Amino acid sequence: MTTDKIRVLGENTIGYESSAEGAIKFRTFNSLLNEENPWTFCQATAHEIESAVKKAAEAFPIFSSLLGLRRAAFLETIALEMEKYKAEILEVYVAESALPLGRAEGELTRTLAQIRRFAKIAKVAQWTDPTIDINDKADIRKTNVPIGPVVVFGASNFPLAFSTAGGDTVSALAAGCPVIVKAHPMHSGTSTLVAQAIRMAAQKTNMPEGVFSHLLDGDNSVGEALVKHPEVYGVGFTGSFNGGKALSHIAQQRERPIPVFAEMGSVNPVVVLPGIIEENGAHWALTLAESVNLGAGQFCTNPGLILGVQSIAFKTFCNQLGKALSEQKPSCMLHPKIFEAYEKGSSAMEQMGTRIAVDKKDSDKAHFAAPNLVEVSGGDFIKNAALQQEVFGPFSMVVICDDVEELNAVITHLDGQLTGTILGNPDELDAYGSVITSLQSKVGRLIFNGVPTGVEVCGAMQHGGPYPATTDSRFTSVGDDAVKRWVRPVAFQNWPDSMLPESLKNDNPLCLLRRYNGEFTSQKI
Incomplete structure (x- = not known):
């Protein structure tokens, strides 16, 4: 049945027909209006x-x-x-x-x-x-x-x-x-x-x-x-x-x-190298805080894990990040169940770590989530697999490592992730080559001096990663x-040209770039 306008229908669309045979009914929910x-x-x-x-x-x-x-x-x-x-x-x-x-x-x-x-x-x-x-x-x-x-x-x-x-x-x-x-x-x-x-x-x-x-x-x-x-x-x-x-x-x-x-989903680790935060820690603290709280943290690329080696500069950076998160406004989450899961998960992480001084701005409105930041040691993170669990919402965890060796051990211990980020100066990257190599083995997208939120739709984008970020890291x-993801290869052996798919015909009617006897060409055969 063709119609020249649309409206919210409670019916299923099956091909060109609408259908509502079932007895089970349900409604959606407006979290903002409760x-x-x-x-x-x-x-x-x-x-x-x-x-x-x-x-x-x-x-x-x-x-x-x-x-x-x-x-x-x-x-x-x-x-x-x-x-x-x-x-x-x-x-x-x-x-x-x-x-x-x-x-x-x-x-x-x-x-x-x-x-x-x-x-x-x-x-x-x-x-x-x-x-x-x-x-x-x-x-x-x-x-x-x-x-x-x-x-x-x-x-x-x-x-x-x-x-x-x-x-x-x-x-x-x-x-x-x-x-x-x-x-x-x-x-x-x-x-x-x-x-x-x-x-x-x-x-x-x-x-x-x-x-x-x-x-x-x-x-x-x-x-x-x-x-x-x-x-x-x-x-x-x-x-x-x-x-x-x-x-x-x-x-x-x-x-x-x-x-x-x-x-x-993913916790999207961000590795913070010392040089960049000594020079511009406040900037990166604010940038990360905005990314953590973007859309009430309801992004699969939310930076949920901040990794660094203990130092005065890193401690200062963590405090700056806590302050920047305190200045972020609470945001309404998608659904009451998602809000409840965030509150439960965030509180559970607090009990396993130490909450960094983030002034939680509680809202008088239902389902508004305030950002939260928890700190744990590298050793505790490695020992407790529960600390790797994603908290879906404006939450992030800081992992303070004793040295570069422990930082590398933490990364090696990580599950597969959608993204991994290195914040650092170019001249300090060589000294952290093993860390970068370890992080690359865990992620589908490796970011330098940026935030993981925001996924560009382009030919080079890889939005996937090793399990459990996705079920197949090749796609x-x-x-x-x-x-x-939706295709499979088929080989045709000794078939007449007229019976071949368009992509394989001698005349190359689709003008495709084809690999012919090991060389790429768009020429006819």
């Missing part, structure tokens, strides 16, 4: 799940065989439809997230740019990575092909950029994989609005029905059923370690296991290479 939002949502039933997956499976052979230009037009139209209904999307976004309008506008801008970027990726099709080897024995040509229908889970902290039309969804669509989105229950209203924009775009560009579906739930049952379904071929997830681990376990227990690309959920 009340439920007015919309009621209907949890998807087993029949609706089956219908969505069946339509995706039927759409796959058609959608995957379309020229990249067709898929690009679909993605570009999604962006246009979202722009058309910008006001409606932003209004509901703010009501469901408690995030300010400026943040909502910025995230929408990023999301639209990301959609259009993947439209270009679909159009160019360099992700197919064509490789051709021809010799006296055989003619072998390899290219990447889409894996099949995938399930994407919306993220709690990014209702747009990592959710319904976020990076997981649009990278999968660019590759030719139909997508079933399992909306995050906290922002189901925002998600249904975006889902309607995607459905309109699919209809306007004549995509096969089932190329996109959108299912709602207030618990974990719908997501679990989707991951178990035999016609689902991959999963994209951004969220907690427990959630990602559970989905990965379910996927591996299937009769035919499938990949789960889960980004599960990224942000940037051009995100598309590689």
